[in-house]
Amino acid sequence: MTPASQVSPHREEPHTTDTAARLNWLRAGVLGANDGIVSVAAVVVGVAGATTSTGPILTAGMAALVGGAISMALGEYVSVSSQTDSQRSLIEKERRELAEMPQEELAELTALYEAQGLTPQTARQVAVELTEHDALAAHLSAELHIDEDDVASPWHAAVASAIAFTLGAVLPMLAILLPPEPVRVPVTFIAVLVALGATGWTGAAIGGGSRLRAASRVVLGGALALAATFGIGSLIGGSGLVG
Template sequence: MSESASNEGPVPFQHPDEPHREGLAQRLNWLRAGVLGANDGIVSVAAVAVGVAGATAEIAPILTAGLAALVGGAISMALGEYVSVSSQRDSEHALIAKERRELEETPEEELRELAGLYEAKGLRPETARQVAIELTEHDVLGAHLSAELGIDPDDVVSPWHAALASAVAFTIGGILPLIPMLLLPDGVRVPVTFVVVLLALAITGYVAAYIGGSSRWRATIRVVIGGAIALVATFAIGALLGTTGVV
C-alpha cells in the first residue's frame, strides 16, 4: 500500500459497524486465537480437575492434574496456533512474491487480467479497464493482490501474535475453574465449578459469535452444552474409577 493510502482518513459514507480499517486481519487473528484459547482452557482444565475430583476429594491430586493440564494445554495451544498461522503466512508470502514477479515480467497481461476481473463483476469493458489503470497507477501490487487473491500485503497475519494470544487466553481461561476447585470445601467445589465454567463458556461463546457475526444465542447455547457434556462425562468417569477402587 502506498504511503498516501496509509495516511488517508476514514472512508466517506462508511457504515460505522463495518470494519474498513487497516490491520483487520491482525486484529481478528488476535481475537480468534484469544477466544478459542480461552474456551479450550476453560473446558480442558475444568474437565481434568472435575474428573480427578470425582475420584478423590484430596487437593494434591486435583492441583497436580489441574496445573499439568494448564501448562501443557497452554504450550500446546501456542504451538498449534504458531504452526497453523505460520503455514498461512508462508502461503501468503509465496503468493505475494509470485504476483510481484508476474507484474514485473508481464505487466500488460496482468493489466488485462485485472480489467477482466472487474468486468466479470459487472463493469462495462471500458470502465473495467479504466478502473484497472487507475488502481495500477495508485498501487499496482496491492490492486492485483486484492482483486485476485483477497490479500492485503500490509496485513499478513503474525504467528507470534496468534501464539501469544492463544497461550495467554488459555491460561486465563484455565485458571477460572481451578480457583473454586482449590479454594472451596469438598461438598461444594464441583457444583460451583460447574456454574463458573458454564458462565465463562457462555461469555466466550457470545464473544466468538459477535466476532464472527453469527447468531449469538445459538453459538452460546452450543458451547455451553458442549462444556456441560465434557464436565459430566469426566466427573462420571472419575467417580466410577473412585468408587470401584481402581484409583
Template sequence: MTDTGTDTEHHDGEPHAGGLSSKLNWLRAAVLGANDGIVSTASIVVGVAGASTSVPAIATAGVAALVGGAVSMALGEYVSVSSQSDSQKALIEKERKELADDPETELEELTRLWEARGLQRSTAERVATELTDRDALAAHLSTELGIDEDEVVSPWHAAFASAASFSVGALLPLLAILLPPDGARIPVTFVVVLLALALTGATSARIGGGSVPRATVRVVVGGAIALAATFVIGSLLGTTGVA
C-alpha cells in the first residue's frame, strides 16, 4: 500500500537538506586546500633534501613553505570571498528595497519566474502568493537569484578554513621527511605523500560524485611528477655545488 502521509519520502543518494550544497562546497574546498598543502610543501622539502642532508635546512624550508603557503591561501581566500560576500549583500539589500517600494511589481515578477519554470499562470500566481506571504525576501532571493540570506559567506571563516586545511596537509610531508633517519627520508616521504594524495583524491571525487579511481590516479600521478621533478632538480643543484 502506498503511504499517503505527510512525510516526504527521500530516495537514497538524493540529499534534500537545506544548505547541503554549501556544506559540500566547504568540504571540497578543505580537501583541495589540504591537497595543495601536501603537494607544495612536499615538493619543496624533497627538493631541498635532494640538494642537502642538513636537517635544519630541510626543516627551515618546510616550515617556511607551510607558513607562507597558509598565509597566501588565507589572503587569497579572504579577498575572493570578500568580493563574493559584498556582491551577495548588495543583491539582498537591492531586493529588500524593491519589495518595500513596489511589492505588487515584485509579486508579478515572482509569478512570471514560476511561469518560466513551466507552471500554469494560475498555479504560478498561487505559488508566488503563498511564498510571498510566508517570506517575500527569501522567496525572491531563492527563486530569482539563487541566494539564501542565512548562507552569505564569511571571508574570515573562509580564510581560516583555507589556512587550516593547507597547514594540516603541509604538516604531513614535513613530519614525514624530518622524523625518519637519513637514508629513509626520501622514500618515506614519497610513500606518505602519495598515500595522502590518494586519500584526498578519492575524498574529493566522492564529494563531487565523480569517478574515484580516475580522480585518485590523476592526483597521485600529478603529485609523483612534482616530487620527482623537484628531487631531480635539487639533486643536480647539490651535485654541481650550486646548493
C-alpha cells in the first residue's frame, strides 16, 4: 500500500512542471490544428466559390497548406528561440551569482520565503536546506519561476507547430476534393464546423474552461470566415475575372 504521505489528494491536477509543460504542448497542438483547419478551409472554399475546376482548388489548397505550415513553424521557432535565449541568460546569471556571492544569494532566498509568509527562522531553514540540495534550482524557482530542465527547444516547437497545422489542414482539403462537385462546398462547411467544434471543445477541456462556450466561439468564427471567403470567391467568379 502506498504511504499516506505519498498520496496526493489532487492527482489529476498539473502540479509538476512536466505535466504542465505537456498540457501546454497539447494546447498548442490543438490551436495549431485549429489554425490549419480555418485558414486552408477559407482558401479552398473561396476558390470553390469562384470556380468549380478542381485544379485551381487543389493548387490553392496545397499552397495554403505548405505556406501556412512553414509560417507557423517559423513563427514558433522565432518566438521560442527568443524565450529560450532569455531563460538561458537568466540561468547563467544566477549560476554566476551563486558562485561569486553565495551568502548574499542565501540571504536573498531567505527574504523571498519570508515574503511568502514564512517566519524568519523557518525561511532561513528552508533556504539553507534547499541550497544544500540544489542551490541553482531553488533560486530559479523562487526568483524566476523557471526550471532549468523545462527550457523549450525551438526546433521541437517549430516541428510540432508545422505538424499540427498540417494535420488540421488535411481535413478541408479532403472535404473539398473528395465529394462530387455539386455538394463539395456544403460538405466542406459541415466537416470544417464539426472539426472546429471538436478542437474548441478539446482546447477548453485541456485548459479547464467552458467547453460549450469555447466550441461555440470557434464554430461561429469559422462559419464567418468560410461565408466571407465563399462570398468573395462567388463575386469574383461572377465578375468573369476567373475563367
